[in-house]
Amino acid sequence: MNFSKLNFGIFSLKIYGILLAAAFFFAALKFYRVAREKNFSIDFLSQNFWRWIFSAIFFGRIFAIFLQPEIFFKYKFFSFFVFWDGEINFYGAAAGFFFAAFFDFKKKGENFFRWLDAAAAPILLGIFLADIAGFFTGAIYGTETLLPWGIKYETFGVDILSPTHPVAIYAAIFHFLIFRWSIARAKIYEKFPGKIFFFAAAAFFFADFFLEFFRGNSSILQIGPLRIEQIFDLIFLFLIIFLQKFSKKFNF
Numbered sequence: 001m002n003f004s005k006l007n008f009g010i011f012s013l014k015i016y017g018i019l020l021a022a023a024f025f026f027a028a029l030k031f032y033r034v035a036r037e038k039n040f041s042i043d044f045l046s047q048n049f050w051r052w053i054f055s056a057i058f059f060g061r062i063f064a065i066f067l068q069p070e071i072f073f074k075y076k077f078f079s080f081f082v083f084w085d086g087e088i089n090f091y092g093a094a095a096g097f098f099f100a101a102f103f104d105f106k107k108k109g110e111n112f113f114r115w116l117d118a119a120a121a122p123i124l125l126g127i128f129l130a131d132i133a134g135f136f137t138g139a140i141y142g143t144e145t146l147l148p149w150g151i152k153y154e155t156f157g158v159d160i161l162s163p164t165h166p167v168a169i170y171a172a173i174f175h176f177l178i179f180r181w182s183i184a185r186a187k188i189y190e191k192f193p194g195k196i197f198f199f200a201a202a203a204f205f206f207a208d209f210f211l212e213f214f215r216g217n218s219s220i221l222q223i224g225p226l227r228i229e230q231i232f233d234l235i236f237l238f239l240i241i242f243l244q245k246f247s248k249k250f251n252f
Helices: 015-037 042-067 070-081 090-108 112-137 167-184 195-214 228-246
Strands: 005-008 011-014
Touching (some): 011 015, 042 070, 042 090, 090 112, 112 195, 195 228
Antiparallel strands (some): 005 011
């Protein structure tokens, strides 16, 4: 399997990055349609959506540079624009996106949690497509395994030549199940804004914490037996539990 890059002379594009962009496009389109079906303010969405995206890119890049300070030492103040080195951190991007969106919704007086519920299924759809992209390109691969369904990659960027756990497929299965759950419970939990999103997000980070044990990709930072990604999973999981429990008390 060799499906990782497109080369144009001295330039190259990561196919995984292209597929991630496609996954984001389909997720955003799905969210737009859901917002229209629920009679949400499309004008508000169109006026603010790109600010949330820029906030996601900004915080995602800051997280990446913070976790890999050698990038800053190498490029100095231009390091923010050198996206090919360190890329954009997923956890920072998620924090930036929802942080910016939260304040816009508070300012507008919109029910933030109703919008989050509407976004749950589209986000999970995008993540599911990203899992599939990670599997086929070898961008996400597992540890070595002797199980009969192990996958052997022969593509640039995969350090393990032996059969590996198809961890991206494991993730895709979990994310698809959460996606189906969020759709099936949409009407049931309509009177409890935020419930669908909080459960879906908690299930995502909980599953990702354990899936990381099967990841063969090198981690940016290892803290004892845990990868830095697992530390972020736990932080986000506890934050979600806190917000769900105390959202009314603190008027979020």
